[in-house]
Amino acid sequence: MSKSYTPPLSPLYSRSGHHQWLNQERQRLLDFSRASRLASGGFGPLDAKGELIEGATASTMITTRMTHCFAIASLEGIPGAHALAKHGVDALLGLLQDTEHGGWYDDEKEIGKGDKQAYIHAFVALAASSAEAANIPGGHQLMEQVITVIDSHFWSDAEGCMRESFSRDWSTAEEYRGANSNMHSVEAFIALGDITGQPLWRLRALSIARQIIHLHAAHNQHAVVEHFEADWTPNREYNADNPVDPFRPYGLTPGHAFEWSRLLLNLEHSLLRYGEDTPGWLLADARQLFETACNTSWNVDGQPGIVYTVDWNEQPKIHHRMHWTLAEASAAAAALGQRTGERRYASWYRTFWDYIANYLVDLKHGSWHHELDRDNQPSALLWGGKADLYHAYQATLLPQLPLSPSLASAMRLRAQQHTNEL
Template sequence: MAEMLPSLMVPTSSWLRRSVHRRWLDHQGLRLLDFSKPSRMKLGFGPLDEEGMLTPGAPPDTILTARMTHVYAIAAMRGVPGCLPLAEHGVAALRGGLKDKLHGGWFTASPETLKTIQEKRKENYLHAFVALAASSAHVAGVAGASALLKDAAHIWETHFWSEEEGVFRESFAADWSDEENYRGANSNMHSVEACMALADVLDAPIWRIRALRSAERFIHHFARENGYAVPEHFDRNWKRLDDFNHDRPTDDLRPFGMTPGHFVEWSHLLLKLEAALLRQDGHAPFWLLTDAIGLFNTGMKAGWSRNGTGGLLYTVDFQLEPVVQNKPHWCQAEALTAAAALLKRTGQAPYETWYRKIWDFIDLHMIDRKKGGWIQELDADNHQSEVVYPGKADLYHAWQATLNPLLPLSPSFATAISELDG
């Protein structure tokens, strides 16, 4: 069934329709896939340094393992050699040594490397990526993926989904006790992505409804009332925690303040959710489009080139003044994905302009043509930095940015690839 949105409104002059640009995207995606292949470890995958080498002594990382599994499963479906064995390796690790055999679920690293009670907590952020990886691997026909998908969906639904609140809970102790007094926009944002994948792969519309409920609370309620700037941190009673991590402004997952990169990431997720709901039965709330536009506009106004050097910065305070002016690569990737999604959805010229401008910035400042991969972070003056993100551990954001413009807004990655090539 074709996507029920006016993608044909994209002008013929758009980069999205240019064969050279589409080949360029494919080429960049293949370069990223090759660069990250050495991240394979005996158990799962680990972080790469600036040179593309495994960080000495680093344990396997479960979030990276899930992300690599997701990416290499889809790349295998596209016919890229060497990717299926990596996806199989990731599935085996998630079913094996990275899983908690006693209580179920996953830790952020192999259990024997975790020393403190805090390190042994089970996080929604991670479990959303395990569910995403399992769904993509299942579609790709990776050995063991169907069992992993069944397990991951059950654990995620049973322990993390809050039917009463319509959001995902944040974290628990190893035995699923001691629920954290926190509700986070970041983990729920990635949960929306994983929910849409599960809905497609399992043919289970309930997961789309969960995605919609989470988006409605965090975006249509909290962000819309805040001028489409997304508050990130709440307690379990939904009190905003505006001072949360005030002493840790460069935290990689829960920094102080607000993150314009998340504003734009939510933007394209809302458009994908709208497309998925329209594809399902022809109906979707109109606010998904309205809010997506508002999020993109606020994110780019708050975060883009605040000091005149281009790029989207990391964090702002609640007056939208810069806090951390370093520019993570993932912020740029999500901004261009949002611009492309809005261009497909509306056909409006300003989104084409943004799409080209963001790619120009990435091409000139972040694509590392000497050592490979993307530079993960720049400082305010576009010099390489490692304040928030050391090395070159992340493949997921950059690689998806090279594939997103080539695909319709719905269905999700793995299902879209299977339908396009089927």
């Protein structure tokens, strides 16, 4: 007698029970993160127990990312989220904005001094687009202002990418180009394209992806080159003497390859959605980025997890595990699974979420551990305390949505559809 056929299970990211778990986890993250609201304006960093650190002041990075997430939560119908998103927009239009020279400070401590960073301005653009999607008061004004700053200072038509940073008065530009700030600009530009209806933003996102991924990473075995000179010559020794720099670490950062992989698929589907020219390398490079990241970072030192950085010989440099790398890896696996239908990505998706549930989710104090050491114990080598919502929150939502439009626009469409059904 032949054995009975047992059909394969559907991918985890398509099951209703998993969606329910993701939704519950997203609500838990939201509830935890409300404590980062500062009465004086904006949002600040939390300690490992979820309390504002002593002397906390507003951080522009945290404020933008919290505003983005709370705007999406508002679209989802979460009580209190609208007011929290407005709290963030108000700080970005007031406290954290340089009213003399334009642009935004890194944080409240830098008011009246400090450089202007592309990384920060990319997140201001993302927050503004999400606030506009959610009809948060001031969102449209914020979006118009950040677009003006990007057009006037950061975007370079000649380079087809974002410049990295300037002095406060914009008189001096840094002789450095970074993949990280440009990666987050891709995310912001896709979102701006959805909100403004202007194809320019998708063309800019494609230009950045072509430069950093299709020209550089694709010729580096699809490991993402992070640091460049001003003429886009790779600088392989950048920060060799400071390998634990929290924003510009030495070597290769596999977590960014996962993040790029998903963003390339978001960009591909965004271009297709609007009937625009869509190069085939977006999918091909997304696949290869994922493969390289898995091969060079997952369980490569004998312990589960994704190592933070590797050197140019693909050997672990910083063994610590960052929560955001797992968030991005899971989202990339879901995106590739959705795009290709291949079950191998479903297997990776389960692997990543099993790790998140077993090691990162902090059931005692809330949220996720920001960082673990090579033995998967809580650590603070690079980042202490608890992270803002951004990476973990998005990881719970992305697998439940199509690859396009961008998050806030997708949630707005869902809210509109629910309204039409009433």
